[in-house]
Amino acid sequence: MIRIFVFCFPVLFTLLSAAQPENGEDLLSLLGDSDPIIYSSATxxxxxxxxxxxxxxxxxxxxxxxxxxxxxxFNSGIHKMFGLDIASMRLGLEYGLNDRVMVGLGRSNVNEEVDAFTKIKIFKQVESGPRKMPISLSYFASMVMRGTAWADPNRDNYFTSRLFYCHQLLLARKFNDQLSIQLTPTFVHRNLVETKADFHDIYAMGYGGRYKLTRRLAVNAEYFHVLGNRLPSGNTNSLSLGVDLETGGHVFQLHITNSASMNEKGFITETTGEWSKGDIQFGFNISRVFTIKEKKPPLAQ
Amino acid sequence: MNKSLIIFCIVVLSSFQMMGQKFFTRNGHLGFFSKTNMEDIKASNESVTYIMDLSTGEINISALQTNFQFEKALMQEHYNENYVESSKFPKAIFKGKIDDMSKVNFKMEGVYNAKVSGNLEIHGVTKPYSVDAVFKVGGGHVLAETNFKVKCADHNIKIESSLKNNIAESIDVNAKADLTELKK
Structure with a gap:
């Protein structure tokens, strides 16, 4: 009997001491928590x-x-102060229902259009963690209502003829702190088109990128390529170059572009300006965010 | 003879049990507060891991930077993107120890004040800290709390001059956790 205990004791002792490291260096590792998933942010x-x-x-x-x-x-000449006398604009109110779904409403004076849209995050790029995901994916859908007077008021005109639809998938990857690239396959449907020969459905591929120079300054480029020659000959692809300036709650985006419209179906399917002829417009977006619903950090119990 | 050996064994084994007692939580609190004339900034993280070895007084704390909740989403983005650079340095980690274990008795209910010293890593920069902490022991819980200050510059967190009026140089930090025994 004694022998059994004498034998047992060292075994138990080693087992116990193995289970509970004495040095305590790796207290945290005792919990065996796996590395958390870190999602890419601010792409x-x-x-x-x-x-x-x-x-x-x-x-x-x-x-x-x-x-x-x-x-x-720019090429509109001195009488228009090289374009500065002319203004196309869009006012927009956009709201995040939650961190995944946002909705927006905008009004622009180009063709008196009102646009409504939603953008939904489907999945997010994982920067590090046990799960891997190289890209972020979102879905965007918008509807635009054109407000201009009917071209031919004597014809039977339907409200639905004022409507345009746009669907996009946004695929983005943040390569590093500086460089982000986005691909944007796009589908636009136009209920009413100018002539019988025009297509109702337009497909396009968008390419976008940003390069961050400092914490507050980034340069951007964007190109929408309409696929399959489905637009009339006067139309061109939209190309824009710009900078983003961030100050506190504002983001100022300054750019040059050959598109006048500021909603998706507009600049993708209705751009007529040509860079080579100097049909380049200076433009800006100002974004000001307001926190409507504050996330109250819970205080210590 | 046999009996006494059994008793001896039990005593030795149970003392080992006591020695290795670890208390922990995954829902600890870590909050900070920056106060300037221009702006108050408040953030808190309610899923901080605390683990403590009651026999040695060793304490480890690990907080995921992206879990700090701010009142404004934009502040949270700036905190993670510009200041602590969470993608490069995802965690803030403290590894320390109660200086004088004779000041506390975790086997007895009571409130104990003790100094805790150790190293705090934020933004990839590790600095030694020594803070006054309170331990409330009772009912199978250890409630630990401390308040201290962290200087942004100490951890190489750069604040641009245009925001010097909005973000305090020295940030008030509150750490509080209710620890219970880690059972295996």
Whole structure:
């Protein structure tokens, strides 16, 4: 009997001491917690790359008031002060229902259009952690109502003829703190088109990128390529270059572009300006965010 | 003879049990407060891991930077993106020890004040800290709390001059956790 205990004791002793490291150096590792998932954030500074949507949403409970402005083209001459006398604009109110879903409403004076949209995050790029995901994916859908008077008031005109639809998938990757790239496959449906020969459905591929120079300053570029020659010959692809300036609650986006419209179906399917002819417009977006619903940090119990 | 050996064994084993007693929580609190004339900034993290070895007085704390909740989403983005750079330095970690274990008795109910010293890593920079902490022991719980200050500059957190009026140089930190026994 004694022998059994004498034998047992050292075994138990080693077992116990093995289970409970005495040095305590790795107290945290005792819990065996796996590394947490860290999602990429701030892939772009703003909810727009330039004209087009970026992978970013406004956060839940946050209202974004946006003023977008495009001057006339540089080549419009001294009488129009090289475009500065002319203004196309869009006013927008956009709101994050939660951190995944945002909705927006905008009004622009180009063709008296009202646009309504939603943007939904489907999944997010994982920066580090046990799960891997190289890109972020969002879905964007918008509807635009054109307000201008009917071209031919004597014809049977239907309300639905004023409507346009746009669907986009946003695929973005933040390569590092500086560089982010986005691909934007786009589908636009137009209920009414000008001539019988025109297509109702337009497909396009958008390319967007940003390069962050400092904490507060980034340069952006964006190009929408309409696929399959489905637009009339006067139309061109939209190309824009710009900078993002961030100050506290504001983001200023300054850019040059050949598109006058500031909603998706507009700058993708209705751009007529040509860079080579100097149909370039200076423009800006100002974004000011207001926290409507504050996330109260719970105080210590 | 046999009996006494059994008793000896039990005593030795149970004392080992006591020696290795670890208390922990995954829902500890860590909050901070920056006060300037321009702006008050408040944030808190309610899923901080605390683990403590009652026999040695060793304490480890680990907080995920992205779990700090701010009142404004934009502040939270700036905190993670510009200041603590959470993608590079995802965690704030404290590893320390109660200086004088004779000041506390975790086997007895009571309130004990003790100094805790150790190293705090924020933003990839580790600095030694020594703080006054309170331990409330009772009912199978250890309630630990401390308040101290962290200087942004100490951890190489750069604040641009345009925001010097909005963000305090020295941030008030509150750590509080209700620890219970870690059972295996």
């Amino acid at each position: 772009f500074k703003s909810t727009r790359v330039i004209n087009g949507q970026s992978i970013e949403n406004v956060a839940g409970g946050v209202m974004d008031f946006r003023v977008s402005h495009r001057f006339g083209t």
